[in-house]
Amino acid sequence: MNKQLFENKKSLINNIYLLLGDTTGKYLITILIISIFLLPILHIYIPEESFFHISSYTISLLGKYLCFALLALSLDLIWGYTGILSLGHGAFFGLGGYMMGMHLMREIGDRGVYGNSELPDFMVFLNWEELPWFWYGFDSFLFASLMVILVPGLLAFIFSALAFGSRVTGVYFSIITQALVFTLMLAFFQNDFGFGGNNGLTDFKDILGKDISSKETRGALYSCSAIMLILGYLICRIIISSKIGNILVGIRDRENRMRFLGYNTTVFKIIIFTISAILAGIAGALYVPQVGIINPGEFSPIKSIEIVVWVALGGRGFLYGAIIGAIVVNVLKSYLTIISPEIWIIFLGLIFILVTIYLPNGLTDLRRIIKRNYGRK
Amino acid sequence: MVENKNILEIDNVTVSFDGFKALNSLSLEIKKSQMVAIIGPNGAGKTTLQDVITGKTKIDNGKIYFKNNDLSQFSEHAIVELGIGRKFQRPTIIENISVWDNLCIALNTKKNFLSCLFNQLKNQDLNKLVEIISTINLKEKKNLIAKNLSHGEKQWLEIGMLLMQQSDLLLIDEPVAGMTEIETKKTSDLLLSIAKDRTIIVVEHDMNFIESLNVEIIVLHEGSVLTRGNMNSIKKNKQVIDVYLGR
Ligand SMILES: Nc1ncnc2c1ncn2[C@@H]1O[C@H](COP(=O)(O)OP(=O)(O)O)[C@@H](O)[C@H]1O
Numbered sequence A: 001m002n003k004q005l006f007e008n009k010k011s012l013i014n015n016i017y018l019l020l021g022d023t024t025g026k027y028l029i030t031i032l033i034i035s036i037f038l039l040p041i042l043h044i045y046i047p048e049e050s051f052f053h054i055s056s057y058t059i060s061l062l063g064k065y066l067c068f069a070l071l072a073l074s075l076d077l078i079w080g081y082t083g084i085l086s087l088g089h090g091a092f093f094g095l096g097g098y099m100m101g102m103h104l105m106r107e108i109g110d111r112g113v114y115g116n117s118e119l120p121d122f123m124v125f126l127n128w129e130e131l132p133w134f135w136y137g138f139d140s141f142l143f144a145s146l147m148v149i150l151v152p153g154l155l156a157f158i159f160s161a162l163a164f165g166s167r168v169t170g171v172y173f174s175i176i177t178q179a180l181v182f183t184l185m186l187a188f189f190q191n192d193f194g195f196g197g198n199n200g201l202t203d204f205k206d207i208l209g210k211d212i213s214s215k216e217t218r219g220a221l222y223s224c225s226a227i228m229l230i231l232g233y234l235i236c237r238i239i240i241s242s243k244i245g246n247i248l249v250g251i252r253d254r255e256n257r258m259r260f261l262g263y264n265t266t267v268f269k270i271i272i273f274t275i276s277a278i279l280a281g282i283a284g285a286l287y288v289p290q291v292g293i294i295n296p297g298e299f300s301p302i303k304s305i306e307i308v309v310w311v312a313l314g315g316r317g318f319l320y321g322a323i324i325g326a327i328v329v330n331v332l333k334s335y336l337t338i339i340s341p342e343i344w345i346i347f348l349g350l351i352f353i354l355v356t357i358y359l360p361n362g363l364t365d366l367r368r369i370i371k372r373n374y375g376r377k
Numbered sequence B: 001m002v003e004n005k006n007i008l009e010i011d012n013v014t015v016s017f018d019g020f021k022a023l024n025s026l027s028l029e030i031k032k033s034q035m036v037a038i039i040g041p042n043g044a045g046k047t048t049l050q051d052v053i054t055g056k057t058k059i060d061n062g063k064i065y066f067k068n069n070d071l072s073q074f075s076e077h078a079i080v081e082l083g084i085g086r087k088f089q090r091p092t093i094i095e096n097i098s099v100w101d102n103l104c105i106a107l108n109t110k111k112n113f114l115s116c117l118f119n120q121l122k123n124q125d126l127n128k129l130v131e132i133i134s135t136i137n138l139k140e141k142k143n144l145i146a147k148n149l150s151h152g153e154k155q156w157l158e159i160g161m162l163l164m165q166q167s168d169l170l171l172i173d174e175p176v177a178g179m180t181e182i183e184t185k186k187t188s189d190l191l192l193s194i195a196k197d198r199t200i201i202v203v204e205h206d207m208n209f210i211e212s213l214n215v216e217i218i219v220l221h222e223g224s225v226l227t228r229g230n231m232n233s234i235k236k237n238k239q240v241i242d243v244y245l246g247r
């Protein structure tokens, strides 16, 4: 028998190369790797008059886009590959953000308006006597980082175990994810809830003892965002290019078949949903120091739906598609909201409708169409 | 303990849907390592019978034992681990992955998340994959995305997936429905070639196909077993002619 035909062992280097995905994915990761070093250098060392200088506004904006890209990536893992549409991924992004925000609030110390070293300003304002128990530990960056992973992860685990365990699927699942994020929004809007009410957490001063608005910090935050995006991409690629990738497609296309093949599909879905939520939480935690605020608006249902539009536009089930989609839509958003905020929401709806009808695989379809019409035979 | 020759024992099983008894006090024994065919008119309960054996539908009354295990204690995927494989009526393969990958996910290795994440094909697995992809005649189409297969090829791929699982009992629902004559012939050859060391229950309408298998036949009617026997005795049975063959 021609065994070579079926041989699947490959060298380690070959494996790593394969892991990066197809050409587009490799380009994207290469650009990201270069930007880790290049952008902070252009921001910090190039004089402001120079054409090549990158302003602090721009570098934070780009960092923000990368956080959104990581968020989109996390949605693609659960939606694109596993076929489970979460309309509430903002919940995990927001929670990750709040966990980081709580730490940044504690780092303010007595430099707040009220100069109270024990309590954040908003608690003083509410006449609270002492720090609520759930704020304990957030003085430590390490503890906060742990919570960034644990809180969204645990919520996702419990939520999905309940939903998938009772075989809630399809559109019903999507609806309850909206309910989840909406509930969080209502809760975080409450002043008594202990997270700053509708103002959220803001006026941060330092991160890890460094001035949060200094050039070095902004450069470092950008680099961290790029590194986390690359790591997130690699984690997703490791999952997708292992046997799990095929199993997830199987769950998406024919869950029953997978059950009769002996897979506990519920467990697979719970694990993937939890991993996805953790990635979203990390994205939120990196986002907050770069925009300088986290408030309940992040939990608004429309924000979670926006994430779906990013992934749909980029093309779901490609990973790099989600990254490109998130960046393209948010660049457009930055420009259009300057012109008029009302136009933006109409435009967003329009993108979604057009993509659904004409580009079911998002921008990746566009590439195929161009190749077909203009490419070499 | 007495050595039990029956791999499957169905004891007085009843399943009702809104009061309608799809299975009505059905009892049935299947011996180890034999192939049997189940026939019966539409609505006789053939699909429901497979649903209860595989744990998809819960039974209201009665017991099912597989290799002396009470199946009511097992969930769907645990029943698969016990050794029951199921081929659905319509081809249910994973359309968007390749023929090869379909067989790989059916391989009877550990099926938890971590083992799947770090899974590397062992040599013996590879041999088995090559052997089975040859058995089902899809070696040339190894890298084809499964949705591009013909109807017959999809059915064989699904049978191949059951073979990968190394189930002791295969349930096969209407394998040749919609197949061409040549495909039908190939399918009966395939089933006969794999029947040597496992138990197979085939549900089928096509009497010529069943005749070509030359196996014991069980006739189902209104949710219970009407009779069982070889082709000749079934063809002569007055009741069977009345409810099924005569129509
Ligand atoms: N999920 C269900 N809900 C209600 N009735 C069902 C269900 N499944 C099967 N039935 C009924 O049970 C009877 C047996 O069905 P089935 O096992 O599919 O028969 P067969 O496969 O022999 O044609 C039919 O009358 C069918 O309508």
Ligand SMILES: [Mg+2]
Residues within 6 Å of the ligand: B046, B047, B089
């Ligand atoms: Mg049927």
